Structures are given as C-alpha cells and as structure tokens.
Amino acid sequence: MERLIVSPQLLLIEAAARGRPPRCPDCATLGRRVHSSYWRMLGERPAIGRKLAIRLRVRRYFCDRKRCGRLTFVEQVEGLSERYRRASLGLKQWLRAVAVELGGRPGERLCRALNLQAGRTRLLELLEAPEVPARAPRVLGxxxxxxxxxxxxxxVLVDIEAATVVDVLPDRTSETFAAWLRDHPGVEVVCRDRATAYTKAVKEAAPDAIEVADRWHLLQNLGAAVEKTCQQHRACLRKQAEQDEPAEAPVVVLPMTVLPKTPIVDRTRDRYQDVHRLLKRGWTISTIGRHLQLDRKTVRRFRDTPLDELLACAKDFGAHRREQLRPFMPYLHIRFAAGITSGRQLFDEIDERGYTGSIQALRQYLARLREGTIEPVRADLPSPRRITSWIMRLRDALTELEEERLQDVKIACPDIARACDLARSFHDLLTNRRGQLLPEWIRQAEQNAPAPVRSFAGFLRQDLDAVTAGLTLEWSSGKVEGHVNKVKMLKRTMFGRASFRLLRIRILTHP
Structure with a gap:
C-alpha cells in the first residue's frame, strides 16, 4: 500500500502489485520481461460505514513463447483481482450472495443501503447456473x-436423499422429461404425483425405475371422493334431522326455494352450457380447455358432473365463512317466524349466547331468508367438508362431540358410513405401510362403495404398482412440495418479470 486517502464518503487506497512474476493464461509460460504498468480501479467491500475503492498499479508482461498467440498479459493479485472485473473477489462474493437471495431490483435497493455500487443488471450478470450432474440422483422427485x-x-426435479434441486425444465410434457432422463441415466426410484405425463416419461426413458405415488396426494384424492359422497347424500342427513325435530318447532313460511342470483352460480351455469355445447360439436377436452381457458380437470368435471350437483356446490361456495353462524340457525328461524327480523337485535341475542362471527354474515343470511333462497334449517346439519374432516382425521384427534356427531351421520346414511370405513382402513394401510393389502382394499371398494370412492379405487387399480410402492417404501414427494413452495416464493419476489433462464438460475442457486 502506497497511499490512503480519507474523505467523508470514501476511502481510497493506492497500492502496487509486488508479487512473483505471473504465468501466461494461455500457455502457462512464466513472465520474465515487463512490458509496462498501469492503474486499475477495484471496488471493495465498505469499511467503517464508507465506500472503499482500491487504485491498484499492476504490471503487464511479455509472453516470450513464439507459438503462443498472446503477446502480453497482466498480473493478478491473488484473492483480490481477476481479469475483466472492476470489483474485488470479496465484493463479487457479496454481490453474488445478494443476487441469489433477492434478485435484481430488490438487490439493488439493498446494495444502496449497504454502500455497495451495483445495479440490477450487474447483479443479474453474476448469477450463473450450476452445472447439472451427468447422472441423475438415485431417488428423483x-x-x-x-x-x-x-x-x-x-x-422441478429434486434429489430426495440430498433434498436439493437438480434441474428445472421449461414445461411439464412427457417428451421433455423423457429426454432429460435419457441424458442423465442412473435413476432408480421416481417419486411423483398422479400426473400421467411423468408416468409416461418414466416408462419410456427409465423402465427399470420404481415409481412411487405420493401419499399426500393419495389422501387428498380420497378426501375429495369422500366429500363428494357426503355432498351427494346430504338429503339423507336432512331427512334424519327432520324426523328428529320436535313437532312443536315453529316453521318459517317461505316462497319456493330457488338458487340465489350470485355471480358464481351464473358462471357455473354458463360454463356448463359452453362445455356441453362444444362437446356436442366433437371437440376434445384439451381443445375445450384452451378455448375456454380452463384446466383439463375442470373441463372433465363439467362434463361428468350433473348440473344440479355443480349448482349445489356453487350455492354452498363460501359456506366455511358461515360455520360460526350454523349452530344458531335453528334459533334464528324460530325468532324469524316470531316476527323478529332486525339484524341488530338478532345479533345481540345470539352474541349473548356465544356467537363470535360478524354481523355482516348474519345480515346476509337474513336477506336470503327474506328472499326465499334458502330452506328453513331446524337442525345443525354439518357441511360435507366438515364431515370429511371428521372422517379423514385420526380418531384420537376428534373431540367427543365430533365423534358423536360423526356417529349420527353414519347412522343417518349407510353410504357415508361405508365411505368412512373404507377411508379409515385406507389411512391405516398408508400409515402402517401395508401396501401388500391394497388389492384387497380395492376389491372391497369396487364391490359396495359409493360411486365416488369406487371411482377412486378404479384410479388406484390403473396405477397399482406406483401406489403399492407409495404405501410400502419410505420415499415420498414431501421434499419436492417444499421446493415447489420455494419456487412460488421466488416468483413473487421477482414480481413475475423473470425469464425462464433467470428463474432457473435462482432456483438452482438458492439454498
């Protein structure tokens, strides 16, 4: 170091390189003759709250090897400088860490706060995708x-054993995934959900690999089948509740029940008509999905589900917001029949009885009572989603009241009782890893289960080997789902302005 210049905002160090003669970067010949010297500026990490810069004098050497195409080369200070860089190696590591964590614009704002000179373009230039290993991991998610x-x-491809992202592909087609598997051999176990594209790719490119269906997705699909069963047999619960209702309970006289005029009901009816109109023309599900900008699963649901059931689901949309009001509905109907229709007065009455919801929910319910868009409720009927939660949870996690109400539901509807027994036996197979008993469970479900559960069993039979492996082996897609959540976080921090290349680099470099 030759000189130190101190100012209120900047520390400037003037220094000269005094190391051993360097070697030519092309032919590795030791430099012996000095051509010239010059000054170069290097940015460095801040010190004592001020920016720090280094004005470094370096020497240029001749390359004396005649066969080398390089005439001269410049010496570098080890641990400080490198070719074509105006930042020290330490500062470069800092900036790269900022770019990995925050990206472009957020990283630029942080650099200004830390007295680091770096724009978003410079930060993004420091990001480089790590090299993908030539061989795939043994257990791939x-x-x-x-x-x-x-x-x-x-x-997204994840090494399950190391819990790290291996690579990111630009689409979800079977062709792209199959090509990646061919270029990176060595996979022995593939953990996946029930997407058919990935199954097709594995069978084509890695036929010897063991496919493992994810257990969480299996429970999710089973829960959807149970909820659909509860939705279809809601009339059984209502009939049982009417039989148990005392004869002296006052009845609310309402007009004929009609569906409420809500945007979601109108949208459901219009979408059902559009899907079936295009199906009559011979359009495929994929073509209809692209035309109506819908997912293929949504188009398939509108094709296979009756309109009445779709409208019932649309009518009950947002029912979870009224769960706090549901225990007080019989009381509200009694007071409404007695002529008490003031929302404020009824709110004060049920508030004294333990209601913790909002007055807006109560007023919306009273408005539907006046319009005749809901039936009078005399008993507290549990919603299909609540019944499903009682069935899918462990018995030890249920309270005594929940267990009693579930027993009432099972007594009122044998189909729901059968779905409950099958769901809990499947949960037992999954928890205790008894995949060898799965064919017997499928046979029982296909014989006497409700239609939605029977359909779920049919899907399991089509993917029997992977589901059996999922119920037997220790591997699952849990770590993959964690990385998918991380991808969502990275996308949000980049405000949707990232190209695939930049997003892939950030996914691969983010710890």
Missing part, C-alpha cells in the same frame, strides 16, 4: 409448478 397458473407450467 418430480413435480410441476406454475409459471402462470392455469396457463403455463414447468417441472
């Missing part, structure tokens, strides 16, 4: 993530 939900999707 694969799942999709959305670039734009409902439109475009990508694929």
């Amino acid at each position: 694969v799942d999709e993530f959305a670039f734009r939900k409902g439109r475009t999707y990508g694929t």
